[in-house]
Amino acid sequence: MSNGKKILIVEDDSAIAEIERDYLEIDGFEVQIVDNGPAGIERGASGEFNLILLDVMLPGADGFAVCRKLRETVDVPILMVTARQEDIDKIRGLGLGADDYIVKPFSPSELVARVKANLAQYERLRNRGGAPKDGSELKVGQIAIRPQSRRVYVRGEELTLKNKEYELLLFLVEHVDMVLSKETLYERIWGYDAIGDSATVAVHINRLRDKIEENPGDPKVIQTVWGAGYRFKA
Template identity: 45%
Template sequence: MRSVLIIEDDINIAELERDYLKLNGYKADIVHDGMKGLEKAISGIYEVIIVDLMLPDKNGYEIIKAVRNRFEIPIIVVSAKSEDIDKIRGLDYGADDYLTKPFSPAELAARVKSHINRYERLKGKNTCSEVINHKGLEINAGSHKVFVNGREIQLTTKEYELLFFLASNPNIVFTKEHIFNTIWGDDYYGDTATVPVHIQKIRKKIEKDAGNPQYIETLWGTGYRFNS
């Protein structure tokens, strides 16, 4: 049975999330404050973390960052903070998904399932020994690691998956819609706006000058391609 950690200080919301996850076959634990939530989140026993941003003792951003420094497991934010800047910040810290309150608990359960399936498919792909090398950028599919000029770069699961997809298909232009459907799939409830957000995050991490990228090129009105 898959284990999910819910870090949420609103007892009613936390129990609603837990009940729907249990109905869908998951084991779900609840923690109501940030400090205890962080301790459990980095224990390594959970396959998905669901975290609120506004928590007592330690906020959700700190928890996301700490988990991402150790694990590549899916992290889903469920928060009342609905501004784009909050969503972008959550993704920048390493979250894979973002749901705003009020939300559909059935949708949350569907997203948990989607992220677990994609994470496991990605792990399966990484059993191969393929290594992509290009202009100081190294993508190692076997170890799920990325290096720029020998320095390891920390990417989220979605960032890695997107970068690996583009780098595996050099010089081919892909639309936002194609990238979205390939990386996030039909069972994801977001929209294509997440694609440029993730590409910008990747550029900040791997490019010498994110405003003048050498790896991932934007073709305005068309899409993106990886330059070989």
Template identity: 40%
Template sequence: MDINAKVLVADDEERIRRLIRMYLEREDYIVEEADNGTDALQLALENDYDVILLDIMMPEMDGIEVCQALRKEKETPVIMLTAKGEEANRVQGFEVGTDDYIVKPFSPREVVLRVKALLRRVSASHFDENETAPKNLLVFPHLTIDYDAHRVTADGMEVSLTPKEYELLCFLAKSPDKVFNREHLLKEVWQYEFFGDLRTVDTHVKRLREKLNKISKDAAKMIVTVWGVGYKFEVDDA
């Protein structure tokens, strides 16, 4: 599934771009580069990338601004590259639609693993093609998930979600009324146990609720916080 995936690497440090490119090309990815935010945004809008690696500190436009502008047009998966002292910016990145982040200094192998994990999740979000047709459509009173079309509708209107928001919703909706703690969601949806920040989960739940709420308050209420534990997808039988 990953073979020939197209990746944009946007970072103003040539050494970092070259290193990431070398490791990704070993995995047969097609890699393109940008050394500033303006060029990165233009390339991202004009091309269909499978993943974008976006440095948070770049000239002309920073990574936050690029991601924010990109999300108005596309839901391309984005991994933000951040320095250790930029925790607030990482949270801000999630708020504008970043799917994952990697902290500098990083191992090139970690980058490859994160890209693979994100591609795997996006691909798996179509779910098992071997399942019977009825299972490819999950219907609730105010919410419908069409796995084949990779589409979510609330009260008949389409909801535009990032890949990670979509995956989080699908994971919760597949097990109605089951409570998942943040660690479990981080492991299952983000595919890693030891790198993640638990606030990643909270931020994505917040964004997911906000997007659903704009279309259907009833659909948004289905994402329930279980205080002190985690989150669940609650179906009102009434």
């Protein structure tokens, strides 16, 4: 039975793509496959998919280029798939707007769990009602968040944040002055508690610092507590 969620797989290895499709369809997802970068951009930008599963090594345009292009218009989870173990590839993908990544080889059950977790977190973010019904905002220092409209202002200027950036900032603001471990942040924001990935959290923290700190090289708002995690300072 279909769960109404549509997944786009962008993968040039037909055997891998078919395995991914089969296991996702067993769980009720509707799946379409394209096998090159330009087709991934064209189909992904259609707006009909709830999540995009994007391989890094693709003909025509690699996964990084596809991710960068899609992020100009698409606001859905992008899960990058890479055969490389190097952190630099993972960090590059996250820096371009990917929400998560998975390293080949992976088990089909891990793939399905990652897809479900990212979709659940995305829905939670979209449906979140963190503000009072009167539309008032959360304000800490020079940062103001309006959860009902998902708008963020720093020193009076509106910011454009990606999904995970917004949810991470909102979570930090809601737990101001508390030390939060990387594992806690990964579990609460990415929703996949089997493996907490410090690179994912660190990249998103750095991206937030670039956008909200007056001097990202010497952060005063999102502070690192060495050996423990991060603290959002009031």
